[in-house]
Amino acid sequence: MANLGYIQVVRHCNHFCGFCSNPTTPYTHTFASMQVLVDDFRRRGYFGVILTGGEPTLHPELPEITAYAAQQGLHVRMITNGTRLADPAFAGAMASAGLKLVHVSVYSVRPEVEARLRGSEGTLARAFAAIDNAARLGIEVNINCVINRLNAEHLDENIRYFLQHHPQVRHFVWNNLDPSMGRAEVNQDQFTPRLADFERSLGRAMRLLHRSGRSFRVEKVPLCYMGEFGWASTETRKIVKGEERIVHFLDAKQTVRQTDWEHRYAPGCAACSLRPICGGLFDRGDAYDPAELAPQFIDPEPVVRAILEDPRDPSFSRVSLAQWRAAFSDRSKETGSMGQVDGMAVGARSPEGERLYAAKRRAEGRKAEALGVAMETEAAGPGENGPDDPASADGPASADGPASADGGTR
């Protein structure tokens, strides 16, 4: 199975998205503290590791930990906003270190919308340069896009732009906004979309990609909003394949292991034929409306078959539909788990980290005021539970890179 582990290598960022779900904390990683986590993934037989943040390219030892993970046989991926990867020398260092795949995050190809969402001007051109640098160096490029209120109605316009200007990109990932953590939680009214806001443009975007021969994944969107593309749901793929994820959060949550991909359901979901393979409505912040869900009465097996027979899955061993039915029935009797994993410290809070955190919060407070967005609750102290609970394993990355970057995984 294509199990992928996440390491948040930093939690600060050079952008300031108003819906960042994993903003700055006082925790920091050294090469040695990341090495322990990489070794654990190797021992567990994981397929790969996703380096994320915050903005991972801001860690000074990123090429070194990339090289180490690659030497351990892991498929190394990174989720980035692209600003540093626009520098050809840095992109070259990452390629030489063994980076195999990069998810470059772009929310909107409209420069004014992207600038508003990023809290910074000029980021779009650098993301495009990052895409071209990586592709030229032989790093596979995927595009990540967080669906939010400001881009909801032009997701297909983004795709048309990429097909025309960056035809080398073959895979796209949408993540519906996680409204339960960080700045996303305190700015729900500005950024959280309704499902109906993006239903039509997402449908158009998926059809465009499908017709062009590209692949794509969609996370945190219930199957009743996926039309004929239910097989592209990240949660459904994980439910069907029985995958797990381990996320090493660089905050008070530390390590979370997730094997249960079901979120929230409306009473009507009980009558829905897709319920056993649907992740439901992602919401831990009461931001989405269950009344938008619409029970389906179609055969779920074509969705399952499309996932089982996907020739692009690099690691899922082929099983027949009959074998899958038996295994799925056994798995459904087990209770899912989403809990913390003891035993490994994930980063540390040092006096220097606390000082940098305090300085970063002051600077970000000024940006927040200028942009008219609220700041997230301050990170909890050592041993306390933060504002985020372990259930937030779905949002290990910043606004840029939710977990389904692996949705990237075929």
Ligand code: SF4
């Ligand atoms: S009605 Fe509920 S179970 Fe059915 S597709 Fe929608 S969210 Fe999933």
